[in-house]
Amino acid sequence: MERDANREEVLQHVVSAEARRVLSEAQLRPDPKRVAEGWERRFITDGRRAEELMALYREVGFEVCADAVRPEEVGGEECDDCKLITMLDFRTIYTRRPRTES
Numbered sequence: 001m002e003r004d005a006n007r008e009e010v011l012q013h014v015v016s017a018e019a020r021r022v023l024s025e026a027q028l029r030p031d032p033k034r035v036a037e038g039w040e041r042r043f044i045t046d047g048r049r050a051e052e053l054m055a056l057y058r059e060v061g062f063e064v065c066a067d068a069v070r071p072e073e074v075g076g077e078e079c080d081d082c083k084l085i086t087m088l089d090f091r092t093i094y095t096r097r098p099r100t101e102s
Contacts, residue, residue, distance in 0.1 A: 030092070030094075031067060031070070031092070031094075034065075034067070034094050037096075038096045038099075039065070039094035039095065039096045040094060040095055040096060041092060041093075041094055042057075042093045042094065042095055043092075043093055044069060044090050044091070044092055044093075045090060045091055045093055046089060046090060046091075047089055047090060047091050050066045050091040050093065053093060054066060054093065057093075057095050061097070061098065062095040062096065062097065062098070063095065063096050063097070063098055063099075064093065064094070064095050065093075065094050066091040066092065066093050066094075067091060067092045067094065068090075068091060068092075069090050069091065069092055
């Protein structure tokens with residue numbers, strides 16, 4: 001019985017740590033300047049996948065850009081290591097419909 005309680009306690013610790021490690025959508029804020037220029041934040045992706053995903057958006061007619069994740073885009077104080085890794089390895093993908101010239 002005590003062994004099961006120990007396992008449950010360890011599992012709860014692992015689950016809690018993982019929940020804090022993953023950044024939620026609410027913690028990732030779009031660049032207000034990009035939004036003001038008509039860009040829509042789509043998602044955050046690993047830098048290695050950014051070019052591939054940007055090419056797909058271009059194929060269907062979008063303008064696309066990828067920005068490095070900035071410190072002010074990542075909210076919360078829970079995990080400095082997570083923030084650093086996100087800022088170094090991930091890109092924020094923005095898209096917008098091509099502007100029509102009048």
